Each structure stands twice: as structure tokens, then as C-alpha cells.
Amino acid sequence: MRPWFEAMVGIMRRDAVTFLSYRAQIVSQFLAPLFSITLFYYISHVLVRRTFNTPGGYFGFVVVGLAIIQILTITLGVLPMSARQELISGNIERFLVSAHGPLSCLFGTMLFPMLNAVVIGALTLAMAGLIFGLPVAATAPLAIPVAVLGTVAFMPFACLLVAGVMMFKQVASASAFLVAAITLVGGLYFPVVLLPAEIRWMSQVQPFTPAADMMRNLLVGTPLGEPAWVDLAKLAGFAIVLLPLGALLMRAAIRHGQRIGTIVEY
């Protein structure tokens, strides 16, 4: 397994070097969440505090949502773009003739953006606490393993989109639609109980709602909608069932492109 890990480290290092070489991007990536939380800090002042059973009121509720949206946007937006970039740059050919293989290479391409997303999510929470005085619960450290599990549970959706990139080359609109839809039904900006009953069921059939519930509970003390073990079981279930399916789908898409010769198209 060591060569496999060495290759994965190599891919992460490549992405880190590339990321750090664009200095303006680093600055903007740190400023963007600051502006977002500033905006929602003032919006939260016009909302009735008791509507949100959270020490920080709506601000506490939405900041956790914003942190998850960072992960969501990168998972469903940046990862398919990275896969498309590999097509455009011609590196997919190199993946296809490497010992590491195209599937592992594409999974490797997901690692740095995921790590980056988790860091930006954590930074969002830290800025909310340090600058805007959001009270952070003592259970906050427990949010780290939940965030990791949640990220793994989100990955099948990224696999689906990356498979789409391999097949159709461009999935930007599908990605944007998916992010918007999940933001709506995942309870990231507002509680899902506000949704009409006809679409509320959607909040229960994806991993973003239980991830948001757990994270809010651990970070800012929002009461859980369901017992913790139910949310955890849902997250683990999505990861265990959907991740292998996502990998198979990516593999099938790559093989299909290899057979008909479109794998190198972009």
C-alpha cells in the first residue's frame, strides 16, 4: 500500500504547490468567508432570536451552514472542475498510463480540495467566534470526526459529477443545480421544518441534513432533531453504500470513454 499512499501524497503536494503559487487566490479564499459571515451577522440582527433555539440565535445557526456550504461548494463545484482541468491539460492521458491508475489519480485529485474545504470551514467558525463573538460549545472538538465523516459521505456526489465530466466533459450547470438544491433542502440557511411537507422528505434522503444537525449540535449547541446515533448512522450509511457505487460509476465512465475514444476529449 505504501506506493499508493506515496502517489496520493504526490498528488496532494502537486495541488498544494499549485494552490500556494497563486497568492491572490489565497487571500481571496480567506476574505470570502469573512464577508459572508459579516453579511449574515447583520442579517441575524433583523431576525427574532428565539426562533432559533441556539445560544447564538440565527447567526450561530447559519455560520455552521456557511461552513458546510464551503465544503459542499468545493465537493460539488471545485472537484468536477479539477477533473475537467485534467482533461483540458492532457494529464488524463498520463493518469491512464500510470501505475497509479486513472481512478486513484482522480480520487487523489479530490484530496487537497477536500482538506482545503475543511480548513476554510474551520476558519469560518473561528472568525465567527473571534470577531463576532459567537459562543462555541465545549463539544466543538467532536465536530472534527463528524466533519470528516460528513465529507466522506458527500464524496459520492462528487464521484457522480466527476463521472459526468468523464462522460459529458462539462457538468458546471448540473453542479450548480445540485449545490442550490442541497442548500435548499439541507437546512443550511434555514431550518428544514419551514419547508413544505411535500418536499421536506428530501431533507432526509441525503447526508447534508444530518451532517448539519450534528455539526450545529456539537459546535453551537443547537438541539438535535433526531438522536445522535441516527444522524451518525445516516452519515455512515451514505458513505458506506454510496462511496463504492460512486467509485464504480467513475470507473465505468472512464472505461466507456476509453472504449469509444472520448476519454481524451474535452
Added chain:
Amino acid sequence: MHPTSTRSELRSPVIEADKGKDGEGREAPHADERAGAAQDLTDAHAPQATAAVAVASPKLLDHEQASPLLELENLYHRWRRSTQPVLDGVSLTLHEGESVWIGGRNGAGKTTLLRLAAGIFLPQRGTIRMGTLTPRSSGAYRRQIGFLSAGDRGLYARLRVSGQLDFWARLCYIPPSERANVVARGLEQFGLEALAGQRVDRLSMGQRQRIRLAMAFMHEPAAVMLDEPRNSLDDDGYRLLSEQVELVRARGATVLWCSPRGEDRVLGSDRGFTLEDGRLEQAS
């Protein structure tokens, strides 16, 4: 040398030291033994051996008596929305130590043939075999392939030259203990030592082509596929490329390369073919 044992015997010491599972978790076949030729290979591509010495006195194998290394049989490929196949029943056997040139007009299917042989495309019909390995079977096939695509793509703009080669060495599963030597050798083989710390996007096209060539050769594959390798190379770059082709042949590996023009054949080829109407014809 038995065809099914060819790959094991040709596998370089670097790759051999790291055999195990491929990138998708399957077991790579183990080498059982090394024939006498293997010692020639080790000698020929030892890091300390200079290219100049090797080219001055290449230990080329007699390809006509050599065993088949890579066998392409009855390959067929048709693009969607096209009524005519681009490859139609193409068969070609590459032997140990052999260099084969494929020519043909633009769009004749040269690149498609190379991509099939490299495992980038999977055959719609026909078979590709390297001993017991096929592109479909496992990543072990990919370990034996060196590939240079046409054009100038396949590099990461913001990486430095040494970083680019290190990245590729990792994807080739070169063990950490050998990686620095392999990267240094790749830099040396194509005269890139002075550029090792330069960022790729600040290099000329010819310098980028040298990096791309280094990545095709540095992991010492059994079969090197080169698509228009002379692109942007100056005389010195071309000389270094010729030296590497001779070294590959000397260690019993094979080179399959293509270019549209016949004059490129001075790169060195034992046989030449042109692709026309989807079929291979012996070049004059």
C-alpha cells in the same frame, strides 16, 4: 525467451523492487526469474552509465531473432458518427530491442494506434498483449508503458521541473529510496539539470518537450510509445532523444513511435509502416 516471460525479464530493477498491487488494488504478477539478457538490461540503464558511452557502443539485440514483446492483433477502432473505421484489422508485433516507426497523413489513425497500444483507449475489436498482460487486465500493463502524447500538453504549469518528474515518479510507484536517483537520471537524460528549479510555465516549448520525454523514459518501461517526439526539439534535444531510444533498445525494450513525415525516420527504426485507410502497410 518465452513470450509470456518476456515482461518479467524486461522489468527494470526499479519497478521490480516495488512490485505488488497496482493503482486499483490488484496484485501485480511477480517475476520468477531473470534470463541472461536481464543483466544486459541492468548494465545498459544503470544510473551511472552515461548516455554517450551507451550510444557509442550500443548493445543492440538482434530484433529478428528476439521474442515478441508487444502484440497488437486485428485492432479495429471506429469513431462515433463516422462510417469508416480509423483502424481496420491492424496487426503489429514489436520485438525486444526493436524500434518501429508509423507514418501516414494527418488523421490516418497514428495517434489512435499509439493510444490503443498504450492502453489509453481500449480496443473495440482485436487484442493487445504484452506477455500475459493486456490493457484491460490490470495496472501491471500500465507500469510497462512509457507514453509521450503529441503536442505540448500533460504538464503542470506551476510545478518546477524536478517537481514534475518527482510527481510522475510517484505515480509510477518508484520506491522512495530510488525516487531521487530516478528524477536525477531523468533530468540528466534530457539535459534538464540546469532547469530543475524552473517553473514549467516559464520554459520554452522545446524545454517542455524534453520534460515530457523524460517522463516517457524515466521509469524504464518495457514499451515506449512516442507520438511525434521531435516536436520543438533542437539538435541537442534530438540527439538526446536518439540516445535514449538506443538505450531503450539496448536493454531489450521496444519503441513504437509515429510522425507524419518519413524524414523523421532517422531517429532510428528497424521497420517502418504507413497507415492508410485504416490498414498498416510496409513503408518503402
